[in-house]
Amino acid sequence: MSDKPVIGFIGVGLMGHGMAKNILQGGYDLWVMGNRNRTPVESLVSMGAKEATSAREMAAACDIIHLCLSNSPQVEAVIRGPDGILAGAREGLIVIDTTTADPVSTMALNGEMAAKGVKMVDAPLGRTPKEAEAGTLDAMVGCDEADLEVVSPVIGCWAGTITRVGPTGAGHKMKLLMNFLGAAYAALYSETAALGAKVGISPHTFREVIGPSRLGSGFFDTFMTYVCDRDREAHKFTIANMSKDIRYVNAMATDAGVMNVMAAAARHYFTHAEAIGAGQDYVPMLSDHVGRLNGLNMEDEVQKER
Structure with a gap:
């Protein structure tokens, strides 16, 4: 035994x-x-x-x-x-x-x-x-x-x-800090990719410059693998799950009496994506929703330089 x-x-x-x-x-x-x-x-x-x-x-x-x-x-x-x-x-x-x-x-x-x-x-x-x-x-x-x-x-x-x-409890607090960064990065990358496309910088060029720089990261790599290569399997974490996590981050900040402008801003993108029925999309697909909010089809944008 x-x-x-x-x-x-x-x-x-x-x-x-x-x-x-x-x-x-x-x-x-x-x-x-x-x-x-x-x-x-x-x-x-x-x-x-x-x-x-x-x-x-x-x-x-x-x-x-x-x-x-x-x-x-x-x-x-x-x-x-x-x-x-x-x-x-x-x-x-x-x-x-x-x-x-x-x-x-x-x-x-x-x-x-x-x-x-x-x-x-x-x-x-x-x-x-x-x-x-x-x-x-x-x-x-x-x-x-x-x-x-x-x-x-x-x-x-x-x-x-x-x-x-x-x-006990510290692990969940640390995880929320980690996912705060993830949600904020996703919102930031989505906005930046859309802004770049609007001013003539393609998502491919954005990835080529940022990826190997000090601003690159594993999260950036998987996020942009979806944006540029349209690989749905690159980062399998749903918008609904990240939306839940960023809500918990905001609640934790409120309980701690901490001003959390960045967390509050990131939350709105995920809440919007959920509200339009896209909660089961994966996090990098947030870029498509942010693109549409700015009059862009991001799939069309990445095809321009393929």
């Missing part, structure tokens, strides 16, 4: 499937629970995972449960619901929440779980589904040092970099 903890995983979508696969390949017994899409669940079951019918059942069977969900209301429902984690939890259970979540919600849940002997670790993710499949994500971990020692071997199955950023 293995002396490794039994792991659960709720939310095996774009990111979660690769993470869960790497936990299985790390030699851990794994329980999974999906949502409407059966494909990733069946994929993991075919590799040896067991499927739980509820979070309550999973909590009774597992020592550590991962959550990889879309937002804090989903996390709250999975933890607090009548068939949720707390309904079936044993003392000593650890919940690792990799969701990009609202830190206020995280801290409230942490208190409720602690009262029942359950520990919460927030470990939101950096990078993309490609790195999730490869097991090389970045993990920003919020927990105490003793809990980090327990969970690091498991997190190490799917993360290439593990950084403890502080106590």
